[in-house]
Amino acid sequence: MLDQLLAALNETERAAVDEEEYNILRAVVDELLTFSRDISQLIPILQEIQGKHGYLPRLALDMVADHVQTTISKVYGIATFYNQFRFNPPGRNPIKVCLGTACHVKGGEILLENFERRLQIKEGETSDDREYSLERVACIGCCALAPAVVVGEKVEAYVTPSKVEGVITEIEVRKEMAAREQVRNEESQ
Template sequence: MPSIHVKRGVFLPLLEGEEELIRKSVSGVLQEYEAAQENLIPILLQVQEMLGYLPGPAMEQIAAALKIPAVDVYGLATFYNQFRLHPPGKHQLKVCMGTACYMVGGRIALECFERRLGIKEGETTPGREFSLERVACVGCCTMAPVVVVDEQVEGKVTPTRVDGILLSFEKPAAPGAEAAGQKGEDAS
């Protein structure tokens, strides 16, 4: 039986001082545009370019300026795949879902990441360490299934390789990184 998950959005708390930055950035962008509904997409694109994603307070501020319900802005931001609602992580994982990768188990790789990190595609881990996305095709189908880790392309990503990729981030600065990660988790 096919099923759709209608999961309630889980949004990470803002970092210290982030709210101030959001307000300033959004105000700056809003000044450049006429407060008309048809400018919503350009405004959102520019805000996303500055902040890396569309945080809730930014969407609310834009909605207030354009005098439309905030849920409209949210509806638009969830309609287009271009918009991100979760902050980019320190490490960005892009799982390829092009035809070739999909056929040889891209889905499995994505699910492995989801399980290991405890997040869904498009989301970010609580400490903002990893963000997980799906991409269409990265252009190296012979290496399928492909995962792009930050800027580096990883080929033939099996579930074991998924563990390997995640482990490689834990190793180098073991004590410091782990402590930082734990702190982030506690804070959230």
């Protein structure tokens, strides 16, 4: 099934399937076998794939459609209906902009726009270097800190558009420090 799908791709598309994605797809083949071929299993299957691999690769949707004997457009339609499914691999620094009621009132939308502009990606996407991914979430439970943004596991409170650059810089600095640390460790060894 997987080989068939890969054969149907043209060259540029096949080149876009990197080793990581290929391994995921291989694993999905086995995971699918644990589910019955009934359409009612569609959402549990999608949840399983996303839970294990963090996202739903394009070709995995094809395999799922084949498994539950429906069409790819139906699977896509159902998967896009729910916020919980994503189609891009999550970035190393997932940024979640809260758009719950309080954050919305305090201008969360503007923050989201600022992040989109700064990172050159849209909401739900991942930057090309897989460093950042941007998401909107509905309330993270700290409305008193609105507008809030979650970077990785850390909550940034009272974020303003001018703080967006600072949030990104902080991540970059931390990344740079980790890289230098590593170099130093290697040298000392």
